[in-house]
Amino acid sequence: MTMRVFRNATIHTGDPHRPQVQALAADDEVIVATGTEAEVRAAVGPGAELVDLDGAAVIPGLYDAHIHTASYARERSQVDLRTARSLEEALAAIAEHAARQRPGAWVLGGRWNSNAWERPVQPDRHALDSVCPDRPAALPSIDGHTVWANSLALRMVGIDRTTPDPVGGQIVRDEHGEPTGILREAASYPLRDLVPEEDLADQLLAAQEDLLALGLTSLHDIDGEDCRDAYLRLRDAGALKLRVLKAIPVEHLEAAVAEGRRTGDGDDWVRTGPVKLFSDGALGSHTCHMIDGFTGDEGNHGIAVTPYDDLVKLIRTAASAGIAVATHAIGDRANRLVLDAYEQAGPAPGLRHRIEHAQHVRRADIARMARLGVVASMQPVHCTSDIDLVAALLAGHDHVSYGWRTLLDEGVALAFGSDAPVEHPNPFVALHAAVTRTRTDGTPSGGWQPEQRISVGEALRAHTLGSAYAAGEEHRKGVLTPGRLADLVAVDTDPFAAEVDAIARTQVLTTVVGGQVRRQRP
Numbered sequence: 269m270t271m272r273v274f275r276n277a278t279i280h281t282g283d284p285h286r287p288q289v290q291a292l293a294a295d296d297e298v299i300v301a302t303g304t305e306a307e308v309r310a311a312v313g314p315g316a317e318l319v320d321l322d323g324a325a326v327i328p329g330l331y332d333a334h335i336h337t338a339s340y341a342r343e344r345s346q347v348d349l350r351t352a353r354s355l356e357e358a359l360a361a362i363a364e365h366a367a368r369q370r371p372g373a374w375v376l377g378g379r380w381n382s383n384a385w386e387r388p389v390q391p392d393r394h395a396l397d398s399v400c401p402d403r404p405a406a407l408p409s410i411d412g413h414t415v416w417a418n419s420l421a422l423r424m425v426g427i428d429r430t431t432p433d434p435v436g437g438q439i440v441r442d443e444h445g446e447p448t449g450i451l452r453e454a455a456s457y458p459l460r461d462l463v464p465e466e467d468l469a470d471q472l473l474a475a476q477e478d479l480l481a482l483g484l485t486s487l488h489d490i491d492g493e494d495c496r497d498a499y500l501r502l503r504d505a506g507a508l509k510l511r512v513l514k515a516i517p518v519e520h521l522e523a524a525v526a527e528g529r530r531t532g533d534g535d536d537w538v539r540t541g542p543v544k545l546f547s548d549g550a551l552g553s554h555t556c557h558m559i560d561g562f563t564g565d566e567g568n569h570g571i572a573v574t575p576y577d578d579l580v581k582l583i584r585t586a587a588s589a590g591i592a593v594a595t596h597a598i599g600d601r602a603n604r605l606v607l608d609a610y611e612q613a614g615p616a617p618g619l620r621h622r623i624e625h626a627q628h629v630r631r632a633d634i635a636r637m638a639r640l641g642v643v644a645s646m647q648p649v650h651c652t653s654d655i656d657l658v659a660a661l662l663a664g665h666d667h668v669s670y671g672w673r674t675l676l677d678e679g680v681a682l683a684f685g686s687d688a689p690v691e692h693p694n695p696f697v698a699l700h701a702a703v704t705r706t707r708t709d710g711t712p713s714g715g716w717q718p719e720q721r722i723s724v725g726e727a728l729r730a731h732t733l734g735s736a737y738a739a740g741e742e743h744r745k746g747v748l749t750p751g752r753l754a755d756l757v758a759v760d761t762d763p764f765a766a767e768v769d770a771i772a773r774t775q776v777l778t779t780v781v782g783g784q785v786r787r788q789r790p
């Protein structure tokens with residue numbers, strides 16, 4: 269048992285009865301006292317370890333209700349050169365990426381397109397060595413037919429001036445006959461074979477550090493069963509530092525039912541979440557399911573990805589086995605059909621069904637969402653990313669887009685997340701988007717459809733307690749009061765005191781999960 273007192277802070281508890289305190293005590297993982305420092309120290313007695321938070325503002329740990337951590341972890345473990353506009357930009361991206369990898373790890377990814385660079389040049393190993401001398405690098409081009417390797421990678425695979433070109437391949441050489449580091453077609457295969465298959469658990473461990481540094485202490489993972497296995501292994505090894513609610517992919521529903529998996533099972537580190545269903549596609553591809561057609565494409569109403577009768581069947585199968593349902597629905601028709609299906613499938617006592625994204629919804633359906641107790645799991649940054657798209661494709665439609673204000677006023681439970689890696693996982697950018705409905709550069713000035721803005725307190729609540737509620741964990745997380753988990757973050761910008769535009773630039777100083785400092789800003 270370790271008793272810790274977190275002191276010298278402005279702690280925003282999220283508890284309306286006592287919204288602000290100066291100190292908080294945690295016995296092991298759980299909060300046992302909050303108040304003034306004198307009150308807290310009197311409550312816990314002598315012998316507690318003191319953690320000085322240097323006068324920082326503290327908020328409950330942020331909780332991402334919709335994130336694909338396996339995809340995020342895989343992407344972050346590779347460098348992406350698709351957007352580099354010159355050799356110099358590509359090298360800068362490689363240097364930054366390499367610095368974040370563990371010593372000796374391969375630098376992988378690439379997808380560079382030297383034809384699109386301002387000055388199209390064929391890159392070589394010397395350029396790569398200049399930013400990445402001490403770890404092997406093997407970076408395929410955008411079409412995958414060429415690999416750009418550094419000197420260390422060539423040495424490891426045994427390619428030098430004496431190596432002949434293989435059948436169906438070319439080792440590009442300079443005027444002295446030395447390999448330049450460019451390997452075409454079959455010449456790249458030995459190098460590709462040498463690259464180790466990365467373990468998802470290792471990738472998640474590295475991703476976890478990013479997420480903790482952003483102030484996230486819990487998440488709902490929407491990726492597959494391999495991701496669940498990896499998280500369970502990390503938990504069993506004591507390596508998990510943030511808490512995971514793991515969704516079940518629809519393809520795995522039957523197997524999950526057969527093994528008796530139920531939403532809420534597990535412990536505070538890894539818990540079973542809802543099954544994830546899809547009812548439509550996305551706005552950008554004209555595949556979200558709409559009551560009216562898209563502007564300029566009026567005959568097109570999008571796509572019902574799962575037929576309605578199947579939706580009802582799947583909901584019944586899940587709910588009767590104790591598994592909650594989270595259904596992706598972006599268009600107003602999709603949202604309406606999902607509500608119809610939840611209603612037709614019948615009550616699911618103890619389970620909180622949800623709609624993922626709930627982006628474009630008719631007002632009448634928002635009232636139904638409240639009445640049916642369906643949680644809206646939304647991603648504020650999708651709103652600011654989609655402003656132009658909505659204007660172009662849904663102008664004049666009679667629905668509410670990213671209607672946080674209306675949803676809250678109608679009494680819908682709101683949970684916030686990022687949908688990373690579709691968007692960046694930074695929750696402070698999400699809070700800023702929810703409060704201002706502007707992009708981080710301040711556009712459009714005054715906010716897009718500003719009547720749907722919500723307050724800092726409401727946005728923060730959706731990103732903490734709201735996500736906990738969606739998971740049925742509202743008595744465990746989301747508010748800093750005795751009896752709940754000591755999951756909290758100290759930040760350099762007090763969201764309740766700062767200018768709203770500063771919220772997006774918030775830096776997390778300390779991340780505490782289960783009463784332990786898991787990440788400290790260097």
Ligand SMILES: [Zn+2]
Pocket residue numbers: 334336490687
């Ligand atoms: Zn998603």
